[in-house]
Amino acid sequence: MAEEEEVRTHYQGLDFIQALVEVKEATLTLCNAAKVPEKYWDDKDAGYAKSPFHGPTLSGIGDGAIAELRDIPEMVGFGLEIATERGKAGELWNAIKSITPAKIKKMALGAAKEKLDKYAAGGNTMKHEAGKDGVQIAMFVSGAVKGIAANGKKIAELGEVADALENVADEALGQVSKNVDEIAGKSINKALKDGDLDVLDVEEIAEEIKDATTKVDKTWLENLIKGKKYGQNVTNKYIKSLDDGYFTRASKEFGISKEELKGMVQIEELQINIGNGNFAVADNVWSKKVVVEGKIEIHVYINETKLSAGTAPTKRQNELFSAAKAGSVNITSKSIREDVVSILPKDTKLIIKSIIKTNGNGSVSDFYNISKIY
Amino acid sequence: MIMNIWELSKIQAKELTIKYLEDFFLLKGYKRKKTQSSYFNFDRKDKTGFDSVAIGYLESYPGSKISYSVLKRIDKVELIKDKIFEISEPEKVPNKRSLTVAFSQATVDGIFTNNFMPEMLNETDVEVSCGIVKDFMLKIGFPMLEKFNDIKELDKEINGDNFWTTDWQMPFNLGGDFDIKRIVIAWLAENPNFEEIVDKTYDIMSQNSDGTYYHYDRSDLSLRIPYTVHYLNTLR
Numbered sequence: 001m002a003e004e005e006e007v008r009t010h011y012q013g014l015d016f017i018q019a020l021v022e023v024k025e026a027t028l029t030l031c032n033a034a035k036v037p038e039k040y041w042d043d044k045d046a047g048y049a050k051s052p053f054h055g056p057t058l059s060g061i062g063d064g065a066i067a068e069l070r071d072i073p074e075m076v077g078f079g080l081e082i083a084t085e086r087g088k089a090g091e092l093w094n095a096i097k098s099i100t101p102a103k104i105k106k107m108a109l110g111a112a113k114e115k116l117d118k119y120a121a122g123g124n125t126m127k128h129e130a131g132k133d134g135v136q137i138a139m140f141v142s143g144a145v146k147g148i149a150a151n152g153k154k155i156a157e158l159g160e161v162a163d164a165l166e167n168v169a170d171e172a173l174g175q176v177s178k179n180v181d182e183i184a185g186k187s188i189n190k191a192l193k194d195g196d197l198d199v200l201d202v203e204e205i206a207e208e209i210k211d212a213t214t215k216v217d218k219t220w221l222e223n224l225i226k227g228k229k230y231g232q233n234v235t236n237k238y239i240k241s242l243d244d245g246y247f248t249r250a251s252k253e254f255g256i257s258k259e260e261l262k263g264m265v266q267i268e269e270l271q272i273n274i275g276n277g278n279f280a281v282a283d284n285v286w287s288k289k290v291v292v293e294g295k296i297e298i299h300v301y302i303n304e305t306k307l308s309a310g311t312a313p314t315k316r317q318n319e320l321f322s323a324a325k326a327g328s329v330n331i332t333s334k335s336i337r338e339d340v341v342s343i344l345p346k347d348t349k350l351i352i353k354s355i356i357k358t359n360g361n362g363s364v365s366d367f368y369n370i371s372k373i374y
Numbered sequence: 375m376i377m378n379i380w381e382l383s384k385i386q387a388k389e390l391t392i393k394y395l396e397d398f399f400l401l402k403g404y405k406r407k408k409t410q411s412s413y414f415n416f417d418r419k420d421k422t423g424f425d426s427v428a429i430g431y432l433e434s435y436p437g438s439k440i441s442y443s444v445l446k447r448i449d450k451v452e453l454i455k456d457k458i459f460e461i462s463e464p465e466k467v468p469n470k471r472s473l474t475v476a477f478s479q480a481t482v483d484g485i486f487t488n489n490f491m492p493e494m495l496n497e498t499d500v501e502v503s504c505g506i507v508k509d510f511m512l513k514i515g516f517p518m519l520e521k522f523n524d525i526k527e528l529d530k531e532i533n534g535d536n537f538w539t540t541d542w543q544m545p546f547n548l549g550g551d552f553d554i555k556r557i558v559i560a561w562l563a564e565n566p567n568f569e570e571i572v573d574k575t576y577d578i579m580s581q582n583s584d585g586t587y588y589h590y591d592r593s594d595l596s597l598r599i600p601y602t603v604h605y606l607n608t609l610r
Binding site: 228229232233235236240264265266267268269288289290291292293294295296337338339340341342343345346347348 | 413415426428429430432433434435441442443444445469471472473476477478480481486487488489540542543546547548549550552553578579580581582583584588590597599
């Protein structure tokens with residue numbers, strides 16, 4: 001079987017996002033346990049057949065393909081960013097940047113077994129080997145993506161998703177392409193190489209991609225961008241200006257007085273630790289400090305803006321809603337945003353009292369409806 | 375053919391902000407902490423801790439807005455707080471970037487939101503916003519940071535004649551844990567009214583926000599204020 005044919009056959013029927021999730025599993029295992037999951041290198045392991053990247057197949061693409069890896073496809077960086085934790089992705093990306101084709105050629109997945117001994121030795125040797133293997137797996141994935149890209153026209157669905165992902169990343173950068181084929185994600189590549197891609201933006205959007213239950217296509221992307229525009233409209237036109245009509249309706253849904261709501265600390269785009277290791281970004285947050293039985297509590301009221309009534313919350317938003325409803329005591333403001341600590345100290349425990357949704361009618365307009373989520 | 379749908383994205387705004395602020399802060403001894411995301415700080419370390427200006431951005435389609443806070447860490451205060459929490463609240467992990475003072479133009483002006491800077495759609499707008507930040511730093515930010523290098527000055531602000539009941543929605547906050555830190559600051563400043571300040575703190579924390587009264591057991595060392603006082607006494 002020809003190599004390209006082999007790659008294509010292997011990927012047929014596989015969902016691209018599913019492949020990225022597999023990468024996450026692999027890289028996190030590497031970083032946390034410093035061990036290459038057996039299913040990625042042991043063809044006797046039950047999981048090997050289901051693994052989306054088979055080393056021998058991909059490493060056997062040939063010298064020409066390996067040489068092309070010098071220009072690591074934008075999808076590798078993007079894939080890593082969205083498929084791994086931020087810190088880990090950054091480490092791996094830095095490692096990837098130092099890779100040369102010669103180094104890649106020396107990497108053979110079969111050598112992974114030998115590395116296990118080095119992992120057992122612990123210390124820096126272990127970390128070094130784990131890092132190298134992380135890069136190795138990243139390179140295999142890059143090969144996979146390369147294969148997908150090369151066969152994009154033949155594998156319509158994967159090609160479409162790849163295009164869609166590139167568009168989303170461009171949107172994160174503040175750019176969108178009129179001609180997907182022409183830019184082929186170069187802006188992503190450049191941004192990642194230059195280290196100026198806003199990882200947090202990508203993370204948020206990546207969450208939405210992973211959450212998408214419907215087909216990720218251009219309509220979905222257009223709606224994503226429209227949603228952002230609509231959210232800004234609501235914030236600027238009604239919330240920041242303390243619009244009386246808006247605050248009357250919002251406070252009613254929250255179950256507090258309009259005057260109290262208007263007098264609270266108001267924060268936009270607040271990153272909130274959900275308490276399960278994930279975080280959500282709340283569009284608009286109002287907060288107040290209260291004293292309860294000798295303790296200080298920060299009570300918060302949250303608004304999430306959606307383009308239409310039918311726009312579903314993201315997975316992370318649903319996790320936040322569930323945690324709030326359950327009365328979780330582990331919800332905190334995220335410390336990375338030091339620019340907001342003058343109004344909300346970092347790592348502050350938040351008690352979410354109520355959540356509302358402001359939705360539009362599917363277009364970027366002045367229309368809004370407010371409903372209570374919690 | 376790339377069409378830019380944003381007039382100024384966060385990343386573009388960051389690049390331009392650095393262009394217009396980095397030299398300004400460098401002259402004052404602040405160095406930029408490089409980050410991958412759009413958020414970053416200008417930090418200046420000294421023997422008492424560090425001063426910092428944290429810069430972030432809000433989306434404001436089709437542009438962006440700067441969001442910032444001016445920060446100060448006083449190691450002595452934070453290290454004592456960490457020691458207290460080792461016993462009273464062990465779940466709180468010490469953080470080398472925990473802060474002792476945080477403020478911005480908004481808090482000084484009594485506007486409590488991170489959405490207080492003008493929208494930026496182009497480089498000229500960024501230059502204007504950076505000019506606002508510089509102006510604030512020169513007139514208020516740097517002098518305030520300098521003033522609070524003397525802990526007695528910080529103590530005077532919060533524990534003085536105009537005794538604060540809270541740092542919430544005040545010109546600056548203590549980076550969280552106000553009830554504990556104000557006592558620590560009073561102690562470090564050798565405030566002659568230390569006992570009175572502790573008493574007042576108990577009174578404040580005994581008043582529930584709903585108007586009811588809470589009996590604060592001042593002898594219960596499992597509670598943070600009694601333990602704070604106890605711990606400070608061991609240092610004398």
